[in-house]
Amino acid sequence: MSEPEQSLITDAHRAMVGVKSEPVKVTISEADAHRMRDVLGDKDPRYADGAGFAPAYIIAGMGGGPRRGMPQVLPGGLLTQQEWKFVRPFKVGEELTAVSQVFDIRERMGGRYGYSVLITQGTEYFDAGGNHVASAMITITQFDPKSQRKGDE
Amino acid sequence: MSQRYYEDTNVDDELEPLERTPTTDMAIDFFGRDNPTNPAFSDIEAGKRLGVGGALVPGLLKLSWLTQYVSDWAGTEGHVRNLRAAYRRPDIADRPLVLTGRVVDKRVEDGKNVVELEVVTIAEGQPSTRANVQVELPSRG
Numbered sequence: 001m002s003e004p005e006q007s008l009i010t011d012a013h014r015a016m017v018g019v020k021s022e023p024v025k026v027t028i029s030e031a032d033a034h035r036m037r038d039v040l041g042d043k044d045p046r047y048a049d050g051a052g053f054a055p056a057y058i059i060a061g062m063g064g065g066p067r068r069g070m071p072q073v074l075p076g077g078l079l080t081q082q083e084w085k086f087v088r089p090f091k092v093g094e095e096l097t098a099v100s101q102v103f104d105i106r107e108r109m110g111g112r113y114g115y116s117v118l119i120t121q122g123t124e125y126f127d128a129g130g131n132h133v134a135s136a137m138i139t140i141t142q143f144d145p146k147s148q149r150k151g152d153e
Numbered sequence: 154m155s156q157r158y159y160e161d162t163n164v165d166d167e168l169e170p171l172e173r174t175p176t177t178d179m180a181i182d183f184f185g186r187d188n189p190t191n192p193a194f195s196d197i198e199a200g201k202r203l204g205v206g207g208a209l210v211p212g213l214l215k216l217s218w219l220t221q222y223v224s225d226w227a228g229t230e231g232h233v234r235n236l237r238a239a240y241r242r243p244d245i246a247d248r249p250l251v252l253t254g255r256v257v258d259k260r261v262e263d264g265k266n267v268v269e270l271e272v273v274t275i276a277e278g279q280p281s282t283r284a285n286v287q288v289e290l291p292s293r294g
Contacts, residue, residue: 032185039183039214042221044154046229056224056233057217061184076203079212083237084220113204145204 003115013071013105021069021100026062026125028054028090036061046089054090059136062098062125069100073117074142080118081139087132096125096133103137114147156228159259159266159290168226168254168272173218175210177246183214200245207245215244215282219272222252223286226270230291234267238284244276251275257285266290 033054037047040057047055100123108116122137180194192199193209200208216238224233244250254272261267268290274282 035185036183036217039179040217040221044221044224044229055221057220060213060217061188078203078205078209078240078243080240081238082212082216082240083235084216085235086233089232145202 003109007107008073008115009105009107009117013073016069016071016102017105018103019101023097023099026096026098028058028092028094028096030054030092032061033058033092052092054092056084056086056090056134058090059084059086059125059134062096062136069102070119070121070140071102071105072142073105073119074115074144076113076145077140077142079138080141081120083135083137085135087134090133094127096127098123098125100124108141113141113143116141116143118142154225154228156230157226157290158293159268160293162256162259162268162290164256164259166256168222168252168270171222171252172249173252174249175214175244175246177208180208180211180214180246183211183217194246205243205245208247210244210246210250212238212240212282215240215250215274216284218250218252219274219282219284219286223254223270223272223288226254227268227288227290232289233286234289235287236284237286238282240282242276242279242281244274244281248276250281254286266292 036058046053102121104120106118118139118141120139125134127133177195184190193203194211197208220233252274254270256268257271258269266289268288270286272284272286273280
């Protein structure tokens with residue numbers, strides 16, 4: 001796809017900015033923590049089976065995460081920026097509530113992917129007492145793979 | 154895993170480089186085989202259609218490795234509290250990544266010993282992921 005004559009970001013896309021999602025329940029699972037530690041080869045005793053805590057990176061696999069409900073403007077997408085914040089360690093077995101929202105949608109002309117759309121979306125996680133536990137924010141660069149600059153593959 | 158203390162940490166301290174080779178199996182197992190993921194994580198052709206030249210290494214896997222890398226450096230009394238990453242280039246499965254890092258700042262903030270690091274994944278000599286990480290470290294005594 002060559003560069004469009006007008007923006008592909010519609011009023012409907014813009015209307016999604018700042019709208020909070022319905023809350024989603026997420027449980028910190030021992031099985032998920034175990035599997036992810038195994039893949040990474042993580043031997044940290046704080047997160048061993050039965051220790052009661054999950055490694056911070058379990059946030060990478062949490063349901064209800066930042067991509068939920070993200071607008072799809074173009075068919076391809078790559079994660080280009082990310083931020084994680086941890087207020088306290090995750091406890092195995094605890095149930096968190098995840099609330100997401102789109103923070104920004106913008107477009108970019110030219111560059112490696114040709115015309116692209118950058119969408120920033122974040123998720124906040126709260127415990128049963130309503131205390132903030134963690135947050136995750138991502139920026140996805142959406143593009144049409146057919147318009148990628150030659151020589152970048 | 155040894156414990157690192159705030160007083161013993163200095164700006165420009167370097168972390169010991171660590172090599173990791175991401176595979177397509179790792180990408181799938183990390184998220185769980187029953188969970189849907191981007192087909193480009195395991196399918197070379199899907200990665201090529203996306204324009205990355207092979208099976209794509211998930212950014213979340215790289216950031217998790219960087220989290221573990223810094224957490225191991227800090228020791229069991231340390232606490233990673235924030236990571237901010239920029240994915241500069243896609244990485245392709247089965248190609249080794251070298252994790253490196255250095256301390257860029259240290260300060261006491263609201264009574265907490267905060268150390269800031271810049272960590273990167275390097276593929277074929279070029280940084281592919283660059284992250285700034287804030288860690289809390291304990292004091293000696």
